[in-house]
Amino acid sequence: MTTVVIDYGAGNLRSVAKALGTVAAESRAGEVIVSDDPTVIRRANRIVLPGVGAFADCKKGLESRPGVIDALAQSVLEAGRPFLGICVGMQLMATEGVEYGTHPGLDWIKGKVVKLTPDDPGLKIPQMGWNDLKLRSAHPVFAGLESGDHGYFVHSYHFITDRPEDVLAAVDYGGEITAVIGRDNLIGVQFHPEKSQKVGLKLLANFLAWKP
Template sequence: MSKTIAVIDYGMGNLRSVSKAVGHVADAGDRVIVTDEPDKILSADRVVFPGQGAARDCMAAISDHHLNKAVLDAAHSKPFFGICMGLQVLMQFSEENDGADLLGLIPGHVTRFPDDHVVEGQHLKIPQMGWNRVHQESAHPLWEGIDQDSRFYFVHSYYVVPEDDSLVAGTTDYGVNFASVLARDNLFATQFHPEKSADAGLRLMKNFLNWNI
């Protein structure tokens, strides 16, 4: 059965790369739409929520597009995939920009890598930019066919700290061991960019499109 996948457009995501990647793994007859219209988001079968930039700017853009309620409703009601800032803004609070309130869907906060990031005598650059391993902390349908400790592509200076450790579906080490994937019910969200992560990223997105809640 064909399905509609909505990629949420609030002006802060790598929309072309994300929508192209989703379209690449979609089945024949599936429709990928990039939209900021709440009714189209809520009528879609699956929702992808990308994002990049600073926390306060993202929240302002979501508000300016009148998408706060649509994002939260979609995250409660249908298969929902958050990417990068699309993960972070689901939390309650970010330390970025001297503090920013977020959507508050997931209890927890967003914090910055320490500036004195030294591992084995070497300073780690902030932001983390490039490939790193993701350790699968729990079984999940979206991990199907993806090897343990596969590498994905990251670009970020901040990471999420959920209050409930059981939501952590994947972790990554960058001087600190941080939650790089959260999963709960119909929601799956990654700090890395699957659309930039070659075969493993495409397989993850394909699994999302086939995910039966």
């Protein structure tokens, strides 16, 4: 089995690949490679899209890699391979993002990425640090996890889905904030599993074992 971490210049690329490599070795879940080769992406058994920075910059980064977006669509949407988006990689699954203007996303899960506006003016933007996950689903990627487990967040924008059922977990940050989205073979996490210690590694291991 091969898990491909998409290389498009994302800042957390290597740390995500290292965390995945650790859990893959422990569970004998095959190899983890970093690539922007469309052929490699189409052949991969699982795909991970990391992301750090602004929505528009990350989308441009994807578009700058010839054939990558088409290969992602073929592998994920047509072939149904398991997909994990992390932080901005998760946000790119949206219909559009409004950071520094309105920009189209991949439109895989209907919704919009908008600026955080906590009800409590004392809460800082970006949200930076640990927050308690509130799980809404018995999704396989949550196996061995429970509400109250912590994820590590760094973000100023958040995903508002068109369909409430696409939100699999949330956190409270001056109001409810989407933490995990998903449908079919797609999963996306706003927090950083590669920085979330045991909870993050468990989620990554569950993703590698997931058979949607």
